Amino acid sequence: MDNATRSERSRNAVIQAALAIIARDGPARLTLDAIARESGISKGGLMHQFRSKEAVLKAVLEQQIEHFEAISRDYEAKFAGNHPAPHLAAQIATSREAAVGSHVAALAAYGALADQPDLLSASRKLDVDKVQAIKAEADDPDLALLRWTAARGLAITAVLGLCPFSDAERARLFDRLLDNHAWTRPATAAKPVAAGKAPKSR
Amino acid sequence: MDNATRSERSRNAVIQAALAIIARDGPARLTLDAIARESGISKGGLMHQFRSKEAVLKAVLEQQIEHFEAISRDYEAKFAGNHPAPHLAAQIATSREAAVGSHVAALAAYGALADQPDLLSASRKLDVDKVQAIKAEADDPDLALLRWTAARGLAITAVLGLCPFSDAERARLFDRLLDNHAWTRPATAAKPVAAGKAPKSR
DNA sequence: TCAAAAAAACCGACCAGGCGGTTTGCATTT
DNA sequence: AAATGCAAACCGCCTGGTCGGTTTTTTTGA
Numbered sequence: 001m002d003n004a005t006r007s008e009r010s011r012n013a014v015i016q017a018a019l020a021i022i023a024r025d026g027p028a029r030l031t032l033d034a035i036a037r038e039s040g041i042s043k044g045g046l047m048h049q050f051r052s053k054e055a056v057l058k059a060v061l062e063q064q065i066e067h068f069e070a071i072s073r074d075y076e077a078k079f080a081g082n083h084p085a086p087h088l089a090a091q092i093a094t095s096r097e098a099a100v101g102s103h104v105a106a107l108a109a110y111g112a113l114a115d116q117p118d119l120l121s122a123s124r125k126l127d128v129d130k131v132q133a134i135k136a137e138a139d140d141p142d143l144a145l146l147r148w149t150a151a152r153g154l155a156i157t158a159v160l161g162l163c164p165f166s167d168a169e170r171a172r173l174f175d176r177l178l179d180n181h182a183w184t185r186p187a188t189a190a191k192p193v194a195a196g197k198a199p200k201s202r
Numbered sequence: 203m204d205n206a207t208r209s210e211r212s213r214n215a216v217i218q219a220a221l222a223i224i225a226r227d228g229p230a231r232l233t234l235d236a237i238a239r240e241s242g243i244s245k246g247g248l249m250h251q252f253r254s255k256e257a258v259l260k261a262v263l264e265q266q267i268e269h270f271e272a273i274s275r276d277y278e279a280k281f282a283g284n285h286p287a288p289h290l291a292a293q294i295a296t297s298r299e300a301a302v303g304s305h306v307a308a309l310a311a312y313g314a315l316a317d318q319p320d321l322l323s324a325s326r327k328l329d330v331d332k333v334q335a336i337k338a339e340a341d342d343p344d345l346a347l348l349r350w351t352a353a354r355g356l357a358i359t360a361v362l363g364l365c366p367f368s369d370a371e372r373a374r375l376f377d378r379l380l381d382n383h384a385w386t387r388p389a390t391a392a393k394p395v396a397a398g399k400a401p402k403s404r
Numbered sequence: 405t406c407a408a409a410a411a412a413a414c415c416g417a418c419c420a421g422g423c424g425g426t427t428t429g430c431a432t433t434t
Numbered sequence: 435a436a437a438t439g440c441a442a443a444c445c446g447c448c449t450g451g452t453c454g455g456t457t458t459t460t461t462t463g464a
Contacts, residue, residue: 003412003459010413032450042415044453049413053450120364127366142378145367149375150348153355162322164329165347173351176344186386205433205438212439234424246427247440255424 011049011059013039018060023104032056054116061119064104065126071097072130084180087133088144095151096174099158100167140185151177213251213261215241220262225306234258256318263321266306267328273299274332286382289335290346297353298376301360302369342387353379 017039021030036043050056075090138144157163219241223232238245252258277292340346359365
């Protein structure tokens, strides 16, 4: 087998093994030996592909981020044009996916955050862009941001097992968040409540 | 010194030490030896007061939960009577406090969640009650829940360092969440979007 | 074209340090 | 004198990471 694809295969097996362990046993049991065992690769091989455990974590996180970025892109494409606020809708829909899927993503983040908080800076950076897009397209930017935040909160709490809502209730709330004409800007509120920043021109 | 108060003092010192370590070094560095060192109590003494590390974690979490419960009660008292939705307002205000304070609370939760997810069930149980109260007092229950969720999300992401907003922006969003007359129910939406559950009588 | 050599992928035993927890012994309360 | 609170040395396990050696692929150069 080709050398490059060999490495690729191994690295991939490692990432999948790590995700499986996190999903099955929790982030606390994600050890290098466990990863080696689960992936069928020896520890030496594992350490050849990833210099350290942190490197493995990083790869896992990047994979998960890319996974949800892809979903996000799909929704963006789907909503573009025929939706009054496509970016917002796409992000809410993506959060909904994160909330229902196997909760691996944030549990991985969890494990990472405990040791290396900066591994998540990448994710936050992506969020900044999305926030920009949501603000730009919004009639009432703060309202849009809050809808996004609510969706985010719903997803994170669900993944972390902190969500006090039933599945049905959560689904209903996501629907409401997505239902654009349930969120018309109240006539009285342009409302930049005292907060230094000058209200953006638009 | 009295025996009971001596124990009390020690237990308290341990909890404070644990919080200090989490805030300063992160949850990963919260070891029994570190707690003993930081609190000035020997490891033997520590293990005499707490049977295991899990017991320490539990005590720390309970302390933090009580801390925010107290804040919550204060706001409840403040808003009761003179506010159209006192419970909701109180919870949003409490979340705001959590977002600005030192981020110890959720980092503690973090450390706990990695090993013992059930330690947080207490917190979730309290949330269920709050959700009930918010629903009961609301004109548009789902809207109220979403405002609560948004506040929650804002707080959690801030604490975890995942919030893409600036401090000023976050403050503005909290203000908006609290501003009750910016959240009138849209005329068109009673809106129980298809979701099995019959709309509660309330 | 094809060995030979270099490099890359891989293996699995090994190790040092850190960790949660125990034990033994002593001082102070009850 | 019994019990409680505390001290400090100690223990075994687990974990991340290393190391010498083997196999497989790639490069070299005659």
